[in-house]
Every structure is written in C-alpha cells, then in structure tokens.
Amino acid sequence: MKRICAHPHPHPREELSSLTGRLRRESRKITGPRAAILEILRQHPHPLTNREIFAELPKRGCDLATIYRAMQMLEKLGMVKRFDFGDGAARFELVAEGDDGHHHHLICTLCARVVEIEECFPEEIERRIAIQNGFRAVTHRLEFFGVCPACQK
Numbered sequence: 097m098k099r100i101c102a103h104p105h106p107h108p109r110e111e112l113s114s115l116t117g118r119l120r121r122e123s124r125k126i127t128g129p130r131a132a133i134l135e136i137l138r139q140h141p142h143p144l145t146n147r148e149i150f151a152e153l154p155k156r157g158c159d160l161a162t163i164y165r166a167m168q169m170l171e172k173l174g175m176v177k178r179f180d181f182g183d184g185a186a187r188f189e190l191v192a193e194g195d196d197g198h199h200h201h202l203i204c205t206l207c208a209r210v211v212e213i214e215e216c217f218p219e220e221i222e223r224r225i226a227i228q229n230g231f232r233a234v235t236h237r238l239e240f241f242g243v244c245p246a247c248q249k
C-alpha cells in the first residue's frame with residue numbers, strides 16, 4: 097500500500113540541528129545515517145516503518161539493520177514513539193522534547209492514508225478502569241481505521 101501524506105501534522109516540526117543537539121546531549125554520535133534518518137522523520141508528518149525510512153535514504157548509505165538499531169536507540173532516548181497499525185510493522189514518529197507523544201491515528205484501510213488525531217479519551221475513563229480493576233498507571237494505545245473520502249468515490 098502506498099502512503100499519502102495529505103494532512104499536515106498539527107505539531108510544528110523540530111529543526112534538524114535541535115534533534116542532533118538532543119542526541120549530542122545524550123552523548124550519542126551524530127553519524128551520517130542517524131542524521132539522515134532524523135531528517136526523513138522530520139519531513140514526514142506520520143509514523144514511518146524502518147523499510148519506509150530505508151526507501152527514503154538518498155544513497156542507500158546504510159542497511160536495514162543500521163536503521164533498526166538507530167530506531168531502537170531513538171526510542172530508548174524518547175526521541176521517537178513506536179506505533180502499531182496492526183500489520184506487524186513497527187512505525188516511528190518523532191516526539192517533541194518533554195512530550196510523551198501520546199496521540200492517535202485514523203488510517204484508511206484502502207489507501208493507507210494516515211490522519212493525525214488529537215482527541216483522546218477523557219481521563220475519567222482510565223481512572224475508572226484503574227479503580228475497578230485495582231490497577232495503577234493505566235494508559236492506552238488506540239488507532240482508528242476506516243475508508244477515507246478519496247476512496248469513497
């Protein structure tokens with residue numbers, strides 16, 4: 097499925113220099129592939145799979161395994177958030193500094209168009225679920241699926 101980025105992301109994109117600055121502060125080297133991966137993530141308003149990042153790399157300067165390791169590191173540092181669209185491929189999106197990146201997506205099941213969704217459950221629901229089941233620190237993951245306007249024609 098080809099992805100179409102028709103919707104602008106509601107959050108402003110961080111400058112590449114600011115992203116590499118965050119890496120440097122974590123004592124991580126700014127290698128060519130790492131900078132290229134960050135730039136690709138910066139230019140895409142929606143979560144990307146490792147393969148999609150690989151396909152966007154200009155000169156195929158690194159292999160999939162390098163991207164896989166870089167994404168693991170970025171996730172550990174809290175610079176990207178992992179999303180699951182239920183197709184077995186991990187997807188990554190940049191997270192603004194000091195943000196937990198919690199949000200949802202609406203995905204077209206026909207063309208794979210992704211819309212960023214800013215709405216979320218009222219906290220009250222999580223509180224009630226936590227209390228009723230004796231849990232603490234309850235959170236949730238949720239993605240919406242449907243047929244987009246272009247695919248309804």
Ligand SMILES: [Zn+2]
Pocket residue numbers: 141142143189199200201212
């Ligand atoms: Zn998103």
Ligand SMILES: [Zn+2]
Pocket residue numbers: 204205206207208209243244245246247
């Ligand atoms: Zn569609």
Ligand SMILES: [Zn+2]
Pocket residue numbers: 198199200215216217236238
């Ligand atoms: Zn939510």
